Amino acid sequence: MMLERKLTLLDVTPPSAQMSSTDFSERDAAGTSLPLRFIGTLDAAVSSYKLNYLANNFLGPLIPALKKRWNLSRTEFSVLYCLRQAGRLTAKDICEITGRPKNSVSRAVHTLLKRSIVSQQLDASDGRRMILTLTTKGKHLYKEIIPLFEERERVMLACLSAEEQEALEHLLNKLVASTVDWAEVY
Amino acid sequence: MMLERKLTLLDVTPPSAQMSSTDFSERDAAGTSLPLRFIGTLDAAVSSYKLNYLANNFLGPLIPALKKRWNLSRTEFSVLYCLRQAGRLTAKDICEITGRPKNSVSRAVHTLLKRSIVSQQLDASDGRRMILTLTTKGKHLYKEIIPLFEERERVMLACLSAEEQEALEHLLNKLVASTVDWAEVY
DNA sequence: GAAGTATAGTTCCATTTGGAACTATTTGTC
DNA sequence: GACAAATAGTTCCAAATGGAACTATACTTC
Numbered sequence: 001m002m003l004e005r006k007l008t009l010l011d012v013t014p015p016s017a018q019m020s021s022t023d024f025s026e027r028d029a030a031g032t033s034l035p036l037r038f039i040g041t042l043d044a045a046v047s048s049y050k051l052n053y054l055a056n057n058f059l060g061p062l063i064p065a066l067k068k069r070w071n072l073s074r075t076e077f078s079v080l081y082c083l084r085q086a087g088r089l090t091a092k093d094i095c096e097i098t099g100r101p102k103n104s105v106s107r108a109v110h111t112l113l114k115r116s117i118v119s120q121q122l123d124a125s126d127g128r129r130m131i132l133t134l135t136t137k138g139k140h141l142y143k144e145i146i147p148l149f150e151e152r153e154r155v156m157l158a159c160l161s162a163e164e165q166e167a168l169e170h171l172l173n174k175l176v177a178s179t180v181d182w183a184e185v186y
Numbered sequence: 187m188m189l190e191r192k193l194t195l196l197d198v199t200p201p202s203a204q205m206s207s208t209d210f211s212e213r214d215a216a217g218t219s220l221p222l223r224f225i226g227t228l229d230a231a232v233s234s235y236k237l238n239y240l241a242n243n244f245l246g247p248l249i250p251a252l253k254k255r256w257n258l259s260r261t262e263f264s265v266l267y268c269l270r271q272a273g274r275l276t277a278k279d280i281c282e283i284t285g286r287p288k289n290s291v292s293r294a295v296h297t298l299l300k301r302s303i304v305s306q307q308l309d310a311s312d313g314r315r316m317i318l319t320l321t322t323k324g325k326h327l328y329k330e331i332i333p334l335f336e337e338r339e340r341v342m343l344a345c346l347s348a349e350e351q352e353a354l355e356h357l358l359n360k361l362v363a364s365t366v367d368w369a370e371v372y
Numbered sequence: 373g374a375a376g377t378a379t380a381g382t383t384c385c386a387t388t389t390g391g392a393a394c395t396a397t398t399t400g401t402c
Numbered sequence: 403g404a405c406a407a408a409t410a411g412t413t414c415c416a417a418a419t420g421g422a423a424c425t426a427t428a429c430t431t432c
Contacts, residue, residue, distance in 0.1 A: 045335035047343060047351075048244045049267075050358040055241035057365055058234045060285050073388080081235075092410060099246045101390050106411060128397045128410040149231035157233060159364035160357065165233075168357045171350060172236040178345035179243055250391095259418075278380060287420050292381060314380040314427045 058156055062148065070145060075100050075108040077145070083118060083134045084142045090129045117141055244342055248334065256331060261286055261294040263331070269304060269320045270328045276315050303327055 066072045072080070078098045082089055086097075091109055095102045109132060112118040117138040123129035134142070157165050252258045258266070264284045268275055272283075277295055281288045295318060298304040303324040309315035320328070343351050 045332065045339045047355060047358060048241075048335065048339045050362050051237060052241045052245060054358065054361055054365075055234075055238045056285050059238060075389095090410075099242045102411065103390065103392095103413080104388090106413095107389095110412095123410095126398070126410085130411080146231065149234065153231045153234040155367070156361065159360055159367065164357060164360070167353060169233060171346065171354045171357070172233060172240065174345055174350070175240055175342065176236050178342075179240075261419095276380075288381065289383080289420065289422095290418090292383090293418090296382095312380085312428070316381080 054156075058152060062152065065148065066145070070141065072145075073108060073111075075104050076112055079105065079108050079112060079132075080117065080134070080138060080142055080145075083132060084139065088131050088133050090123070090131060092129075094132075112138070240342075244338060248338065251334065252331070256327065258331075259294060259297075261290050262298055265291065265294050265298060265318075266303065266320070266324060266328055266331075269318060270325065274317050274319050276309070276317060278315075280318075298324070 063074050066077050082094050091105050094105050118132050119135050120130040249260050268280050277291050280291050304318050305321050306316040306318050
């Protein structure tokens with residue numbers, strides 16, 4: 001494992017006990033320990049890289065689990081999730097929210113319609129729109145799945161104190177709220 | 187845009203000026219403003235949803251740009267990025283770091299080899315391993331691309347004060363450092 | 373040092389993906 | 403109120419994806 005990493009930007013405190021030196025961890029000059037899984041970011045786009053890294057690691061193993069246990073694709077789950085949170089949405093709304101292309105969403109919606117997880121109803125005021133809602137079956141399915149996510153989040157955040165979790169929440173909220181300012185740029 | 191959202195968990199302060207009511211924003215009871223793009227998370231996996239939301243919105247438009255301008259896939263860019271940060275890695279290392287399956291990485295590496303962006307060298311001590319490094323061309327390519335990411339990150343973080351950016355950095359570092367504790371669970 | 377197990381990397385192939393063109397409806401303009 | 407432009411959603415198809423089987427090398431154990 002030949003790494004000449006520069007961890008100058010990483011001000012972490014040494015995490016918990018079981019981080020002893022395996023093949024996946026290493027100590028830098030300052031004595032902090034990091035998994036090889038994460039490479040020290042030298043110079044560029046540091047926070048966004050970490051955001052992506054965390055998001056990938058969080059979601060990564062959940063996607064095969066969704067497929068295996070409930071035969072749901074990532075987009076299908078996104079549709080389920082969005083509808084549970086928002087109540088009623090059009091396919092277009094779901095595209096906006098998730099950033100997935102509309103043909104993927106269209107496909108996912110149709111699959112869920114066939115499985116009676118969502119139902120649709122033509123918008124009376126606009127014949128192009130289909131209003132989507134969850135069926136009772138869909139709500140039950142959501143209820144069955146979501147503990148997996150909650151538990152995983154709980155474990156992920158376990159390294160933070162209650163105050164730190166609150167601070168994180170606050171910062172993420174600010175970033176989310178300002179998305180309109182930057183999401184469409186480039 | 188029929189949303190009956192509950193934004194109880196969102197303690198954001200109203201962001202900047204141009205967030206006036208378009209089709210994409212709405213005001214909740216407390217007077218805070220949020221893009222429709224983000225649905226209020228009612229009850230479950232709130233922070234992880236926001237992490238994913240931000241990561242998607244950050245990376246989303248960059249991937250087509252990488253394809254169009256430099257004809258690089260997401261995985262190919264990941265390889266480039268990892269090698270630039272770490273110097274020398276095997277394909278396996280890159281799998282560990284990025285979480286991508288090894289056949290995808292293998293393919294990406296071969297494409298980059300053909301384009302003389304990376305070079306490989308058999309590991310003398312282990313005939314199965316190929317040590318990958320960036321060529322000069324690869325380093326130049328990186329240098330050409332990375333400002334796109336840096337600028338986008340700068341814009342994304344613009345809503346945070348210097349102290350808040352530092353706090354975010356610190357929290358993300360803690361989460362990243364503890365990845366080994368939770369990433370493999372389920 | 374032979375046999376069995378583990379690991380790095382590749383190939384195969386069925387499935388998923390998403391850009392682009394298309395249909396249908398609505399909105400804007402004169 | 404007709405014609406152009408915009409929008410919601412679908413279909414088509416070429417390309418990307420990733421699981422699983424495979425090859426080759428290395429490690430383990432007796």
